[in-house]
Amino acid sequence: MGWLAAPAQAAGCTLTAIVWEGYTDPSFTQTFEEQTGCTVKATYAGSSDEMFAKFRAGGGRNYDLISASGDITERLYQAGLVRPIDASQLDNYSAVFDSFQNGRWNTFDGQPYGVTFAWGPNVLIYNPEAVSPPPASWDVLFDPEYAGKITLPDNPMTIADVALWLGKPDPYDLTSEDLAEVKAKLLELRPQIRKFWATAGELANLFQSGEVVLAHAWPLTYQQLDEAGFPVGSVSPKGKLTGWTDSWMIAQRSPNADVAYEWIDYILSGPGQKGVIEATGYSGATELGTAEIGAERAKELFMDDLSLHAQINMWQSVKNYDEWVQLWNEIRS
Amino acid sequence: MNTETMSVARMRRRPGLQLGLYGTLLPPLVWMTLLYFVPIALLLIYSFWRLESFEIVQTFSLDNFKTIASNAAYRRVLVRTVAIALGVTVIDAAIALPLGYFITRHGGRYRQLLTLLVILPLWSSYLVRVFAWKIILGYNGVINTVLLSLGILTTPSQAFLYNSFAVTLTFVHVWLPFMILPVITAFEQLPTSLLEASADLNARPWTTFRRIILPLVMPGVLAGSINVFALTMGDFITPSLVGGASDIMLGNVIASQFGVSYNWPLGAAFALVVMAIVFSGLAIVLRRGALETL
Numbered sequence: 138m139g140w141l142a143a144p145a146q147a148a149g150c151t152l153t154a155i156v157w158e159g160y161t162d163p164s165f166t167q168t169f170e171e172q173t174g175c176t177v178k179a180t181y182a183g184s185s186d187e188m189f190a191k192f193r194a195g196g197g198r199n200y201d202l203i204s205a206s207g208d209i210t211e212r213l214y215q216a217g218l219v220r221p222i223d224a225s226q227l228d229n230y231s232a233v234f235d236s237f238q239n240g241r242w243n244t245f246d247g248q249p250y251g252v253t254f255a256w257g258p259n260v261l262i263y264n265p266e267a268v269s270p271p272p273a274s275w276d277v278l279f280d281p282e283y284a285g286k287i288t289l290p291d292n293p294m295t296i297a298d299v300a301l302w303l304g305k306p307d308p309y310d311l312t313s314e315d316l317a318e319v320k321a322k323l324l325e326l327r328p329q330i331r332k333f334w335a336t337a338g339e340l341a342n343l344f345q346s347g348e349v350v351l352a353h354a355w356p357l358t359y360q361q362l363d364e365a366g367f368p369v370g371s372v373s374p375k376g377k378l379t380g381w382t383d384s385w386m387i388a389q390r391s392p393n394a395d396v397a398y399e400w401i402d403y404i405l406s407g408p409g410q411k412g413v414i415e416a417t418g419y420s421g422a423t424e425l426g427t428a429e430i431g432a433e434r435a436k437e438l439f440m441d442d443l444s445l446h447a448q449i450n451m452w453q454s455v456k457n458y459d460e461w462v463q464l465w466n467e468i469r470s
Numbered sequence: 471m472n473t474e475t476m477s478v479a480r481m482r483r484r485p486g487l488q489l490g491l492y493g494t495l496l497p498p499l500v501w502m503t504l505l506y507f508v509p510i511a512l513l514l515i516y517s518f519w520r521l522e523s524f525e526i527v528q529t530f531s532l533d534n535f536k537t538i539a540s541n542a543a544y545r546r547v548l549v550r551t552v553a554i555a556l557g558v559t560v561i562d563a564a565i566a567l568p569l570g571y572f573i574t575r576h577g578g579r580y581r582q583l584l585t586l587l588v589i590l591p592l593w594s595s596y597l598v599r600v601f602a603w604k605i606i607l608g609y610n611g612v613i614n615t616v617l618l619s620l621g622i623l624t625t626p627s628q629a630f631l632y633n634s635f636a637v638t639l640t641f642v643h644v645w646l647p648f649m650i651l652p653v654i655t656a657f658e659q660l661p662t663s664l665l666e667a668s669a670d671l672n673a674r675p676w677t678t679f680r681r682i683i684l685p686l687v688m689p690g691v692l693a694g695s696i697n698v699f700a701l702t703m704g705d706f707i708t709p710s711l712v713g714g715a716s717d718i719m720l721g722n723v724i725a726s727q728f729g730v731s732y733n734w735p736l737g738a739a740f741a742l743v744v745m746a747i748v749f750s751g752l753a754i755v756l757r758r759g760a761l762e763t764l
Contacts, residue, residue, distance in 0.1 A: 183729070183730060187730045285628050291730075331714070332714060332715060333715055335710070346608050347608075348632070459521070459733075466543050466723065466726075467542075470547045
């Protein structure tokens with residue numbers, strides 16, 4: 138009967154996760170799979186809403202893990218889809234930066250529901266061969282010289298960035314009048330836009346085929362293009378940055394919670410943090426990660442003093458989100 | 471065996487035959503019910519629910535349909551989608567008519583081969599064909615490279631890709647076989663004697679085309695039209711791959727409601743609107759005898 142039992146055991150050790158692109162990159166996921174003998178099966182999501190919807194579909198039984206950004210952590214908790222984190226099951230939990238333990242984005246009712254592991258800003262990415270001098274602010278997107286050479290993410294959260302450009306103090310709390318201003322600004326920008334990008338792969342392709350030279354994007358794209366040897370530059374305009382802080386959260390109904398804890402522990406470890414950082418270009422969240430990548434790289438990624446983290450307007454839940462979606466559809470129609 | 475014993479034999483076999491007949495009908499019926507009728511019923515139910523603070527509220531309301539009707543942006547997408555679908559249909563018909571005529575009348579011994587060539591693109595992935603257009607129309611694409619090397623352009627043009635022209639062109643190409651096949655079938659059924667009679671009665675070619683050919687191949691054209699129209703109405707991949715910043719179609723709106731926006735009720739309502747438009751198109755062409763000869 139041994140031949141019957143073997144595959145059954147293997148099937149019990151498949152960790153399913155819904156993640157942002159890069160968070161289960163084979164470069165470091167393979168090590169985990171070899172160490173534990175478990176398979177990691179990941180689905181990429183294009184937006185937080187999609188992630189939430191897919192995670193919830195089927196009563197929250199489809200996935201063990203989710204790499205939730207700050208704009209859906211509370212929603213996941215409210216919907217009862219995630220379980221409290223038992224820190225005693227994580228050897229590396231104490232290495233998480235102090236200010237990230239019990240971060241307000243994943244702690245509810247005094248209990249941690251997620252483990253912070255990565256964060257970063259949304260940045261301005263450009264092709265230095267076509268854009269000179271190097272841009273310093275988002276205003277370059279409105280420069281007629283680059284008309285039809287610009288791409289923005291196809292995601293309603295982009296509205297928060299436009300609100301920041303307009304000087305709104307809280308880009309996640311916008312009144313209908315604020316939104317009307319944002320709409321006017323976006324309509325002004327629309328003729329400049331070649332295409333709205335949906336996936337990081339598509340975005341890299343837009344750069345490589347010469348269709349665009351400027352993008353509002355994740356640092357992931359900088360990393361991908363740089364690795365491919367394509368000329369690329371990245372700017373983080375001060376004070377005008379949105380970004381995300383991502384947490385691993387475990388499904389309330391996860392049948393593989395033990396493996397999920399093992400995975401989280403691995404990602405918090407030195408090699409795990411280094412893996413995520415190298416695959417995505419995002420900043421890590423643990424002292425072990427800082428030690429692994431070295432002081433110099435840690436300084437580049439603002440992991441030593443977290444001064445950038447404090448400055449970024451991190452994605453949050455938006456109350457009138459349906460209005461945001463509606464506005465976005467109007468821009469896209 | 472004389473006719474009398476044959477009909478007796480047939481009558482005796484009938485009950486068993488009927489049972490077998492219904493028996494063979496059962497599997498497809500179950501299949502259709504589970505995988506087609508039930509999902510459509512679910513879609514219908516969802517479209518009358520609504521979304522409130524990320525929760526689907528299961529009470530009857532017409533909110534979604536009101537939103538679709540009252541929102542200028544959605545109306546614009548609706549009108550654009552129908553316009554593109556009609557445009558693609560007309561262009562495909564205009565290409566298929568002369569092509570179908572040529573293949574059936576002048577194809578000779580190459581007729582089979584030519585028909586095969588028409589179907590051949592269907593053997594490659596739909597995505598591959600759409601991506602091929604990206605390569606042809608792109609900034610560093612085939613057309614721009616040719617125009618640059620001929621000295622017609624000095625810098626690559628952005629006019630070819632990421633706009634409604636690219637969307638229409640791609641649709642016209644990928645759906646063309648679905649128009650040509652029924653048109654060829656219609657031409658094959660067209661008796662040559664009628665064309666000869668028309669010519670004998672001194673009708674000019676244009677008159678023959680207008681009064682003899684067109685009415686007789688019309689059912690084929692209409693059948694092809696409903697194929698092309700329905701396929702275009704529901705598609706979201708082509709506009710998202712070759713369309714620009716403001717060329718989304720109903721398919722994209724539906725995909726985003728079920729995906730990024732998580733508003734399944736509104737998405738379901740949009741899907742029903744698409745179905746209603748396609749079915750009314752179907753009803754119109756059926757009344758004009760689209761499927762009678764096929």
